[in-house]
Structure formats: structure tokens, C-alpha cells
Amino acid sequence: MAAMHERTKSYLRGRFWIWSTIGLSFLSLTLLIALVAVGEKWRELEENQQQLIHRSRRSSAETEVGKRTKRTTHWNVPHLRSYWNYRNYWNILPKYELSTPSIFDSLTNEEMLKIQRFMQQQPELNLKPVSEASMSDNYIFLMEAVLPPKSEVLDHLDRGQPMPARRARVTCFMGAKNPPVVEEFLVSPLPRVARYERVGSTISFHARPIDGFESNGMDEYIFKPITEKMFPILKKYYGYWYHNCTNRCIYFDTSARGLRAGDRQVHASAYRYGIDGYYIWPLPLQIVVNTNGNNPAAYSVTRLYFEHQSYSNVDEILDAYNSGQLKVTKLPPPPTGPTYGSPEKRRLHYGGDYRRRKRIPKQFEPDGKRYTVDGRRVKYLDWEFNVRFRALTGIQIMDVRFRGERIAYEIGIGEIAVYYSGREPTGILANFLDSGFVLGRLHFPLLKGYDCPNNAMYFDNTFYNPSGGRPHTHRSAVCLFEHNTGIPVRRHYLRDYTGPDISSFNYQFSLPGTVLILRGIITLFNYDYVLDYVFHPNGVIETKVSSTGYVFSITNPKGESSPYGYNINTENGILAPLHHHMFNFKVDLDIGGIRNRFETWDLKLESLPNPLAPGDRWIQKRLERNLRRNEQDALIKYNFDEPKYYVMYNAGANNSLGYPRGYRIYSNGFSKKMLPDGWSFENGISWARQQVAVLKQKDSEDTTASLFNQADPYNPTRNFADFHGDNESIVDQDLVAWVTVGIHHIPVAEDIPVTTTPGKELSIFLTPLNYYDEDPSMTSCDATVVRP
Template identity: 35%
Template sequence: MVERRMSPVWKWVLVLFALASVILNIGLIVVHSGRTPRCSAQRGRALLAEHDARSGVFADLSPEEYLQVQKYMLRQKDLDISTRQTTKPSENFLFLIDLLLPPKAEVLAFLDGNGPQPERSATVVVFHGSTGFIKEYVVGPLPTPTYHRDVTREKYGMELPLTKRTVTVGEYVLMFQFFETEVFSKLQKVMAESFGVGPNRKLNAFEQMPRGVQSGDRKTWVSFFRDMSGMYIHPVERLLYNGVYFDSVEELNRAYDARTVERIVHKEAPDYGSLKPRPGVPLQVGPQQFPAGGKRFSVRGNHVVYLDWGFAFGLSALTGMRVFDVRFRGERILYELSVQEAMSVYGSVTPGMIVTKFLDSSIGIGRFAHELVRGVDCPYDATYVDSVRYIDTPRAVRFRNSICVFEHNMGQPLRRHFADFFHHSYGGMANSALVFRTITAIGNYDYMWDFIFYQSGSVEAKVHATGYISSSYMVHGSRRHGHQVAEKVLGNIHTHFINFKVDLDVAGETEAHPTATHGMRMPHAHGCHGGGLCHFSSTTRS
């Protein structure tokens, strides 16, 4: 065997060649890194509309403003307020801080005339457990508050008893402790044999609303669901057991042991509610849209401009998404367009669903606007905006990317015509529109809220419901109130009602009368003509 060795000269040649290659590549990277990509995301031309710093009159409270309001309220020793989430119902709890919108007349004087900038103030809600009442205060001026004023009777015409409050996080903690110590601990045999519940497997609670059937009630049925993906379609009803009502845990135990009630036999249910990708289904990136010439809209603070459009925006913890001072080609056509309420009414033979009427603003619609997922909730290249809220929490909380703004091709031309007679010609316009979106996940439902601004000067308010249905355990008579969706699972019949507030200022300010003052509520489709065409729709899927 002959061993061949590389010449030292060739070794040095290869080393020098490698060094030269590295240096050349580094140089190329440096040179090309400063060049703008061909498909630039930068704006290709100037915007038609301009940003207006006065939009700040509608801006949500900043983290610093939330902090200053909270500090001011805590300094009021006579109110004796706590911010702990575990505050007892018998104590005073600072539940909500939110922006108080200035009167419309003051805002218009500031925007259109020579009026001063309206004073900035906040609404504060305190649950006074010590006295048994709910109080709503106006706190101002911001950013450094110096006064608070009780406006409860002025606003509602009466004192609000504490029984009308929503359930807080602290109350839920006490409620779940009660279930563990007074219910489940005494039903271990029933829970294990009927539902497979044990030390390592729990049930999740889903409270029904309203909390009673007459004024002053503070009680409700609570449904329990298996701890699985999409728990809302894995129900267990108690102390209704397999269609039979029981007045106490002890009574259910006696009937179960004596076999005077038909036992439910636990059977593992498939995880049919999972949102994980199905095995064997190829994961591919779907079609994408991108602004070839750069984005044609801009977001600055709480103001958006898009081609001929301009508007301010906000996100209320209670009612959700809203836009103000909506202008098309410089003319105001909407003073306010906002979500007001999402209501769903259920029917069932089981007690929880019999009484269920969800009024989502009572617990907060905007409260549940969480971070949006790029490429799923909104396009990858959308502009994302954070929101900050203070509701049932010890401090203001920032929700990253909870609002998105993007331009979207609507899939059909805005208008087009092909002239086949006399003149062979074609004219058409792509139907691209600006979408302003947030998604609120309120319990089992995810509501996708869209305000859509078209190049034609029309506005569309749209809501799409997704998420999970709310179900109940199938007992005798259940089929009269829904459809079976899985083994022993009923999808309950229900109806959705969506309310928007629309304050139109087409060709001048809306005439001052009660309807205009409180805004027009439009649960169905309407049209409005003048400075722009408006279309409002609600789309739900159950």
C-alpha cells in the first residue's frame, strides 16, 4: 500500500481560497443588506388622508392614567377600598376603571370649532360590600385626579344593590372551594363510577346566567364539564343526576346506593373537541396576500388613515370595539360606531340551560379580547395594536396584539363592465377594503368583530361567531330542545342577538333627540346614504 500525502503548497492554496470565499460572502451580505427588497412592506406613496392628533380625545386610558386613578381611589380612606382579587364579598372592591367619553357637543366643538379640549376623566365602579351597594364614580381630571363624584343615582335613577353585581374572580375562588368541600368530597363514589373523576381528574365549572329569575336573586345553576379539550361539549349536570332532581348530596348518595336512580356508567369519551391537527392531514401554508406596493394605511396612536378614510378607535372593557369621528374624504359620516351587546338565549329541559340568557356586556365583552394569532386570526402582515384594561384585577393589564388592522381583497371586483356591443372595452376596480378587527373569547364563544371600510365610501359592521356550542347532558325529553352532537351530548337550541350603536353624522350633526343621544341600535341590516353608504350586518354560526 502506498500512502499519498498532499503537498504543503496545495494545503496553503486551499486555505487561502477558503478565506477569500468567506471574505467575499461577507462583503456581498453587507452590500445587499442595505438594499430595499423588491416586494417592500414600506409605503409606496403618500397617504390621501392625514393623521389627526385630536383623535386622542377618544383614546383609551394609558397605563399611567389607570395607575393614577387607582392611587387616587385608594387614598380616599372613607371609601376603604381593596384591590385584592380575593377581596371578600363583605368588603369594598375596586372592580372597574374605564374611560368616560366626553359629551358629544364638547367633542365636536373641539374638533370642528374653537372649543377647548374636553376634560379627560374615568369611570370607576366599586362593589361596596360593607354597605351592600354598587357605586359608580366619575374621577378626574386626568392624568392627575383631584375629585371623585358618585353618579349612580343620576345615571341609573336608583341605588344599585350589591346583588346586581357580576361575579368576581375572588367569588369564584370561594365558590369552587365550596364545591370541593361540600359537594364533590361527599360524592366520591358517584363521581368516580359515573364520570371517572378522582384525585387526578377534575371537572370544570360553567356558570349559567342570569343569576336568578327575579330581582334580588343571587343564585344559579352551575354545569360541570369533563376536563377535556372544548370542555363545553363534555357536560355533566349536578345535582340533577340523569334527569332526576335531588335536594341534597346525601339524598343523591342514598338513591345511588339503593339503585333507585338509573346509574350513569362512566365511559371514556374521544377527544372530539380538540383543536390539534388531525393525524394524517398534511399541514400546508394556504394562499397569502401581501401589499406589493406597500401598505396603503397607517396607524398612529389611536388613529387610522386609509386612502380616503380616517377614524379614531378604542376598546371598552365592557362593550368592546368602537370607532369615532369616521371621515371619508374629510367629511364626517359617523360620530360613533360601536359594539354594545351580545346576547344569547337558550332552551333546554335541564335546569342550567332553561334559565340561560347570556348578556355578555354584564361581564365585559372587550375584557376578553386577547392576543391575535398571525396567519390565523389576522394576516401575517397586518398591523397589530395592544390594548390595556382594568376590570376585576389588582392592576391594569396590557394585552399584546389584541387589535389588528389590514387591507384585504374581498374576492370580487368592486365594479366592472365589459362592453361587447359597439365598443369592445373593459373597466373594473379591485374590491380591496380595510378591516379593523378584534376577537373576544367569552366563555365558549369566540366573536370575531370586524369594521370594514370600503373604497366606495361604505362601512360594514360584521360579527362572526365561532368557538364551541354550549351543550347539556342528554336526558329524557332533551331532543325537543336541540340536536344530539355526540354520545349523550345535546347541542341546545339558542338564538343570538347582536347590538351595535350607530351615531350617524351624514351631511351634518345628528338631530338631538333621545334616539340619537343614545345611538341607534341595529341588530339587522340597514342602509344609509349621504356622505357615504353604510351597511351593518351580523353573521353568527352555531
């Protein structure tokens, strides 16, 4: 029995090891298959990622040549999410969810194509596709979404009413009419377009922005004939020419700037092209062209400026040259390699090698992103807002809320202007109203990891491209990221003065400065404007604009100084003229609703008897609250001798201390417009006559920008002075603050090759003022308190 029992145990042990071996083999095989599958999926995802990155880069490098743009296929998604995702170790782009539609959405590709087809099918409009049109035809120049009346939007957002019908404004150049005009139409509803109506009065044809047809006309009938006659001079003295130029080409920068109201003139400045930073390689050749009408063959030369002298036509130049009266200065050829305008790194003069330097610090998100994005609705800690792209003015933020309460209905750029100085047309006429160049389409792709941190998310910018007559998308044109500012929001060290140790304390606390930043960069020819919307943890909204890019340049006789600026290249006689940047912002605050008031808290000096020294006087400041009752009373010109707070508040809503809840408008960037009010070009920037203007909200006064003021600032199509001409009451009304900041810039050597942002950052702060019962950041989990 014992022997049988031992054999049975031995048999069972053997079977056990056999089945264990089989089980382990099966499990190993299963794990191996799973690993192969995961590896294959990993490889597939990596390939997809690389394809997406390649497409994004290829799209960023895509250029337009005035005809229909060759398009690259991309994912049709509402926004591009993070290139770096904390949940994804291998940095793979995540899947996309359908976004929630919003009343603030911009036009999509599909909507623009539907609008285009609908409008071109209306026989009475006689609109042609851009590819088949000419200057004397009717065609579409611009499309942009138009918000419904604010009251309807608030009914939808706050009272659960259905979303109002979305609409679009379509701007058409009607060259086939006699006389030719510009007309604008309101198209609705979207996305199923069914009707249109004209809006506003017709706009004079002379006030339109320059487009491809006008540029091509000047090229054929003005630039080529003139430069062909001047070819021997241009080649001999400058080494650059216009026709058949290969890599030695002259480029004409053109801007519509009439010489008087109702006039259509285009000023063209010559540059050496194909050189790094060609903006700072001008030539002493300017042409003022009369482009009135719709027939390019009828274009004519108003004046020619060559070698700092004025001529009526090119034959006068040739006669003066051949007779020896005109002395042309021979300019040295630019270097064949990098120039003083090149952006590449320079070698260090004090020794060392920049290539051995350590890399810059980078931020990471240890627990993942603290914000979410649904379409273009952003939620970040206590903040919520919508991102909106407007074709005319660029990015805006809409329906901005803190802790569920709306603080602002709309914040965004109204207009950008820059006015130069000089003694020749290039400086004298260099006055720009930048919305005339359609700011929204100038949000180009951003350089990831440089323009924005590695952990940023990106939004695409889709707009109607008039040169191709089709929608176009700039990929990754606006970024969103959380940022550590490096300075505490609040902190204190409460020293223990009773202790024996000077370092003893009762407690200390600190809250790091972390903010969410929405960033877009507008590139206007030579200048780049970095526009940031910054959301602070204590309920503060900051709008910041920083200037960089290449300075504008003009020619100056070699060896001569100038009262208009400093020479930046003495060998070639190149000067960077002084100028004034001005930025107008729309700030539509809704404090506890739309019934708001505006007042200034004026600081005054008073002289009182000194109670501690009888017979002496004591001088100190006191506060006077000054309620502004009408629009004219709320046009504020900043005055250092009269310091004040600018306060928007709701008289019917108090905090627990009994004070009306409000917000303060503050800026570190107020600057004086020096041009006299009502003078010539100044009429186009009447919004800059005051730094703060608080007016009653009107849907018809939605922006200070205009497509048409650049060409005719003397009698502007949109005149801000008309906004407050009726002088309405602003007590307990829906109010909008128009805030203007600026900077006077005198370029110097350190602005070469590119001017830098430090010292050129202008901010507008919207800060709570008795809105809360205490600092709202006291609820932040980011803070720390240390007690001994």
C-alpha cells in the first residue's frame, strides 16, 4: 500500500509539472503576441504622428503666388490639440472629439464655400469667381462671421433661449458697376444660407484695400515700363533691377494712401529682395501711382522720387542722368552670405562658443493640463472663456467668466496704427491703419517650442483668402498654455519681533504666479505684434501686446544725419525713422449684469491744519469719486498731473462690505498722440485722441477698425468721433470701454537686425475692485503657509 501511495504521488507530481509547463508556455505565448501587437500599434502611431508633423510643417511653409493656392490635405478638426500630452508618453496626438457649437464660432471652410456658391448664384449681383474675374468685374473680397445683437446672445447664454441664427458679412468689390463701388451684404442663416441683404451705404471704390488685381495692374502698366527704361542705371549703381532679375530683384512694397479725401493713390517703395531682412535694404526709388477707377491700363504716375529728388516721369530722370545733372550714388552689393539683417546667431566677441551653452529651462505639467478645451470654449481653474477669430481684427475673447460670473462680454483689438516721420514720401506717407490689411488672416503658424512653450495647445486660423478666392487655414496660429510667471501673486514673512532670533517668525506664506495665456502673433509686413490674453488666479485679466520684428527703413543721403531717426547702415545710406505705435482695444465689461456705471476716483491734494504742530499746514491726498454721466464726460485724456482710477461698477450689486461691485481699468502703456486733432491723417485715428473712452454699447459700433480708413483717413468710413457724437447717457447702461495704449519708438543700433520685446510690452489690466469680499485667490490650492 505504501509503495502504491508513493507511485500515485509521483504520478500526480509529474502531471502537475506537465500542466504547469503547458500553462506557462501558453501564458508566455499570449504575452509575446500582446507585446508584438502593442509594438506594431506603437510603430503605427509614431508613423501617423510623423505624418501629421510633416503635414503641419509643409502647410506652414506653403506660399501663395497670387493665384489659386495649392492645398495640402489635413485632418478637418475644430482645433489642434497639444503636441505634447502628459497622458501620452510617446507624444502622440490624441483622438479628437466633436466640439460643442457656439454662437461665437468663426466661419468654417464649408460655410465659406456655401456662402460663395450662394452669392455667385444671385444673378442681380453678377459676382464672378476670383479666378475668372478682373478689376472691372464683381467679386468677393472678404467674409467674416457677424455676431447677432448682444441682447439675443445674452438671451441664449443666460436665459436658455435657442441659439440665434448665425450670420456672415460679405464684402464685395463691384468693379462692373458704373461708377465702381464696394458693397457689403449680410448673409444668413448659417450653415444653410438662404438669403442676403445689403448693409450700410455703398463705399467709394477709392477706399478699398489693395488686392491682387490692382497689384498686377501696377506691375504691368507702371513698374515694368519704368524700371525697364531705368535698367542700365539700376544695374550699374544698385546691382538690382525689376524685370528678368532672377536673384537680383527689386521688390515694391505698396500701400494705399490717398493724398486727400476721395483720392486713390498707391505709394510704392523699392527694396532689394531675396536678402535676409529685405525690409532694411531699401533703395532710393519711390513711385506714387494714381490708381483711381477700375481700369489698370489707365493707371498713371503722380510723382517719382529717385536719389532724393522729385520727378514727374521717368523720362525726366533719364534726361537729368544723361545731362549729368543727376548724380547717382553707387551702392555696394550686399554680402553673398548672411547680412546685417540675417537672424542667425552671431559669434560671441568676448570668447566662448554658444554651441556649448546649456539648454533653456522648460516647464512641465506633473499632473497634466489644468485646463480643458471644447471647440473653442476654454475652462481653466476658475476661468471660462471663448476664443473667437475675427477676420478684420484677429483673435478676441468672448463671454469671459470667473467663478461662473460673467466679467466681460468681449475683449479684443479694435485697431492698430503706426505713424512714421521723414522728409521724403517713404517716411511722410508711411502712416498705417493696419485693419486695412485684414489682421485676422495675418495670424500665421507659430514656431512650436519657441513662440510658445512645448506644452502649449494650438488653434488653427481659417479665413477667406481673396487672392485665391477660397478658404485657407493657417495651422497652429494661436496657442494656449499655462505659465509660471516666476513672481508670487501674494506672499509675506511675518517676523516675530519678540523672539531672540532675528530670523524667528510667526508664519510665512506664498502663492506662485501661475497664469493661463492665450497667444496670437500678427505679422504686418515687417513688424510682429505678440498679443496675449493673460488670466491671473485673483480674477485679473491682462491684455498685453509686445512689438518685435524688423524696423521700417528709408534711404538717407550717405554721410548725413537726420532729425527723423538714426542711420542703421551708413555704407548704404539707410535710416530707421522714428514712429508711434498705437493699439486700441475694445473692453466690454458686464459687472453683475449689463447695467453699469463709470466713474473716476480722482486723487486731489488738500491742505489742512497740522494737529500735531499748531500753526503748520499738513498736505496730503484725498479721494474724490466722480461719476461720469454722459459719453463726452467719459472721454479721458491721461494726465500725470491728475492721477485717477478708472472704475466700472454695478450700483445695484454690493459686496458684503456694502460697496458696489466693480472692476478697475489700468494700463502701464498710455502714450500721447502728438498729431493735432482733426489734422489730415489724424482723422483716421480719432480713437487715439483719448486713452480711455467709455461709451454706451451699440451693436452698430462693434469695432473701431475699418477696411477702408487706410486708403482714405481724411474722411474715414468709420469715424470713432461719431460713436460719441450723440453724447448719450452712460448711467446704468450697457457700457464699453475703448482703451488705447502706445509707444514712441526711436530705432537705434540695438534694434538691428530685429527689434526686441523687452521695454516694448504694453498691458491693460482689468482688476477686481470691491467685486469680492476678499482676494479670490485665497481659495487657490497652489498656495502654501508655513508656521514654525
